[in-house]
Amino acid sequence: xxxxxxxxxxxxxxxxxxxxxxxxxxxxxxxxxxxxxxxxxxxxxxxxxxxxxxxxxxxxxxxxxxxxxxxxxxxxxxxxxxxxxxxxxxxxxxxxxxxxxxxxxxxxxxxxxxxxxxxxxxxxxxxxxxxxxxxxxxxxxxxxxxxxxxxxxxxxxxxxxxxxxxxxxxxxxxxxxxxxxxxxxxxxxxxxxxxxxxxxxxxxxxxxxxxxxxxxxxxxxxxxxxxxxxxxxxxxxxxxxxxxxxxxxxxxxxxxxxxxxxxxxxxxxxxxxxxxxxxxxxxxxxxxxxxxxxxxxxxxxxxxxxxxxxxxxxxxxxxxxxxxxxxxx
Amino acid sequence: xxxxxxxxxxxxxxxxxxxxxxxxxxxxxxxxxxxxxxxxxxxxxxxxxxxxxxxxxxxxxxxxxxxxxxxxxxxxxxxxxxxxxxxxxxxxxxxxxxxxxxxxxxxxxxxxxxxxxxxxxxxxxxxxxxxxxxxxxxxxxxxxxxxxxxxxxxxxxxxxxxxxxxxxxxxxxxxxxxxxxxxxxxxxxxxxxxxxxxxxxxxxxxxxxxxxxxxxxxxxxxxxxxxxxxxxxxxxxxxxxxxxxxxxxxxxxxxxxxxxxxxxxxxxxxxxxxxxxxxxxxxxxxxxxxxxxxxxxxxxxxxxxxxxxxxxxxx
Numbered sequence: 001x002x003x004x005x006x007x008x009x010x011x012x013x014x015x016x017x018x019x020x021x022x023x024x025x026x027x028x029x030x031x032x033x034x035x036x037x038x039x040x041x042x043x044x045x046x047x048x049x050x051x052x053x054x055x056x057x058x059x060x061x062x063x064x065x066x067x068x069x070x071x072x073x074x075x076x077x078x079x080x081x082x083x084x085x086x087x088x089x090x091x092x093x094x095x096x097x098x099x100x101x102x103x104x105x106x107x108x109x110x111x112x113x114x115x116x117x118x119x120x121x122x123x124x125x126x127x128x129x130x131x132x133x134x135x136x137x138x139x140x141x142x143x144x145x146x147x148x149x150x151x152x153x154x155x156x157x158x159x160x161x162x163x164x165x166x167x168x169x170x171x172x173x174x175x176x177x178x179x180x181x182x183x184x185x186x187x188x189x190x191x192x193x194x195x196x197x198x199x200x201x202x203x204x205x206x207x208x209x210x211x212x213x214x215x216x217x218x219x220x221x222x223x224x225x226x227x228x229x230x231x232x233x234x235x236x237x238x239x240x241x242x243x244x245x246x247x248x249x250x251x252x253x254x255x256x257x258x259x260x261x262x263x264x265x266x267x268x269x270x271x272x273x274x275x276x277x278x279x280x281x282x283x284x285x286x287x288x289x290x291x292x293x294x295x296x297x298x299x300x301x302x303x304x305x306x307x308x309x310x311x312x313x314x315x316x317x318x319x320x321x322x323x324x325x326x327x328x329x
Numbered sequence: 330x331x332x333x334x335x336x337x338x339x340x341x342x343x344x345x346x347x348x349x350x351x352x353x354x355x356x357x358x359x360x361x362x363x364x365x366x367x368x369x370x371x372x373x374x375x376x377x378x379x380x381x382x383x384x385x386x387x388x389x390x391x392x393x394x395x396x397x398x399x400x401x402x403x404x405x406x407x408x409x410x411x412x413x414x415x416x417x418x419x420x421x422x423x424x425x426x427x428x429x430x431x432x433x434x435x436x437x438x439x440x441x442x443x444x445x446x447x448x449x450x451x452x453x454x455x456x457x458x459x460x461x462x463x464x465x466x467x468x469x470x471x472x473x474x475x476x477x478x479x480x481x482x483x484x485x486x487x488x489x490x491x492x493x494x495x496x497x498x499x500x501x502x503x504x505x506x507x508x509x510x511x512x513x514x515x516x517x518x519x520x521x522x523x524x525x526x527x528x529x530x531x532x533x534x535x536x537x538x539x540x541x542x543x544x545x546x547x548x549x550x551x552x553x554x555x556x557x558x559x560x561x562x563x564x565x566x567x568x569x570x571x572x573x574x575x576x577x578x579x580x581x582x583x584x585x586x587x588x589x590x591x592x593x594x595x596x597x598x599x600x601x602x603x604x605x606x607x608x609x610x611x612x613x614x615x616x617x618x619x620x621x622x623x624x625x626x627x628x629x630x631x632x633x634x635x636x637x638x639x640x641x642x643x644x
Contacts, residue, residue, distance in 0.1 A: 051547075052550075053547050073547070074554055074558075078551075079552065080548070080551045082548060086544040086548040088549075099552050103549075103553045147552070148551075148552075
């Protein structure tokens with residue numbers, strides 16, 4: 001597989017603010033790549049550098065082997081789905097979708113046919129005559145998607161495209177985006193602050209923090225083997241165990257992460273704990289327990305018997321589930 | 330917070346409270362009270378008197394006695410369309426159109442800069458720069474321009490210093506737009522109109538451009554639009570309501586003004602001057618009223634055409 005996108009030591013500084021600092025990244029062709037991180041971590045800046053809205057302060061960006069610095073957005077064969085869609089209010093849906101083709105001088109009937117096809121792809125056929133303002137959030141989202149896809153870009157950039165949708169619609173769109181990706185086979189780069197979204201959709205995930213990439217890997221790697229406390233905590237709110245505790249329970253003297261769902265209640269053995277809080281989450285219940293001064297979260301299926309707050313319990317986990325991390329940062 | 334356990338707080342006693350409660354329960358009454366004075370002012374005093382003036386245009390004047398004949402007739406409108414009067418109308422409308430077009434061209438970059446780039450201090454400086462000329466007397470500005478454009482004025486002096494007098498002479502020898510000096514040419518009238526009405530174009534245009542979200546420009550570029558295409562297909566259509574609003578000002582202000590063409594320009598009449606002289610010394614109120622109808626009709630047609638062309642679609 002060839003490389004779609006290559007970042008080498010890329011920085012974007014605004015005065016003293018380092019929005020992006022010394023980032024190295026590689027995205028392969030046809031990959032569904034997620035950029036995950038809290039707000040202000042540099043993931044959107046990264047996307048804007050690929051789209052060409054920003055220029056790097058330092059470093060080198062290649063898109064399909066070609067240098068991208070200094071190339072304006074309109075000469076890049078990448079298209080963006082904007083966070084708030086950025087649909088043109090003075091055009092109807094069909095003209096919005098056909099905009100890129102119109103710019104390229106595609107003949108009218110031809111571009112409307114392609115635009116109709118693109119609308120069909122996102123299950124919006126028949127709405128072409130509507131104004132963008134007359135559509136619901138989910139429909140606008142699809143129009144924005146069709147408008148980008150109609151140009152047959154080599155890379156599709158998605159900037160938190162599902163952020164403004166409600167939960168049910170978001171899950172449906174996640175599904176559809178994945179299907180579209182399989183169907184079209186082009187490279188998707190997806191920016192999000194929602195770790196569930198990133199984990200469920202992406203082939204690989206890059207985790208951003210303070211303008212730097214902290215870890216890159218498949219969702220499984222990121223989830224099971226976080227390389228730092230930040231990753232462990234941000235992705236699925238893992239329990240972060242300090243070195244002395246890890247040593248005391250029979251590990252090396254290193255920071256470790258322990259997933260809440262890897263912990264179970266037991267009658268004998270394990271570690272004595274007292275229940276501090278319990279919150280019912282539907283299918284599962286999150287229990288917070290205190291183990292010799294350390295607060296640990298665990299997930300229990302709601303069907304199981306849930307101990308009451310204040311009760312003494314014993315918890316345990318398989319040694320393999322306790323993942324030792326490289327850094328305590 | 331208020332030291333009381335009551336679920337419903339007692340109001341202030343007295344008439345005022347009862348009035349406030351009544352208004353709260355009947356919001357329409359409140360709206361009516363608030364709207365009555367301006368509606369009376371606008372509807373009765375302003376529009377009413379305008380209508381009274383327009384009705385005059387359907388009366389006629391008796392040529393011998395000079396008295397107004399209060400009978401409904403279109404005679405005055407026939408008089409309006411004689412070549413001499415038609416010349417006045419064509420002259421004024423052409424001038425208004427030229428001033429409006431030039432105002433759009435000059436105002437656009439200024440408004441665009443102010444809307445997209447100017448922040449904080451620079452924005453304040455922009456507003457000040459645009460508004461400042463409006464605060465000084467209109468007459469002072471016009472007479473200042475007369476001095477600038479006169480044969481003995483600073484512009485001539487500047488051209489002489491640059492050894493470009495021949496260029497100015499060549500321009501002034503052109504038919505129609507030339508003249509004895511700039512201050513007595515249509516060019517002079519045009520320049521002063523443009524100067525005086527420019528803020529009325531910049532401000533609505535700036536407001537319209539301000540409402541164009543920046544990410545639409547990015548979206549256009551992202552979809553392959555060069556800056557020129559983005560301007561043509563996104564910025565211009567979205568700024569059009571602002572351009573129309575500004576052009577309503579510049580166009581109608583030019584159509585109605587009678588002071589600028591009187592002080593600067595050839596002595597040929599504009600609509601405003603015609604209205605002024607007919608209702609004053611000539612005492613021909615019906616013809617003055619008929620002249621006053623012309624700008625209203627033209628503006629009406631202009632707006633109707635603009636709407637049909639889709640200028641307000643982005644609103």
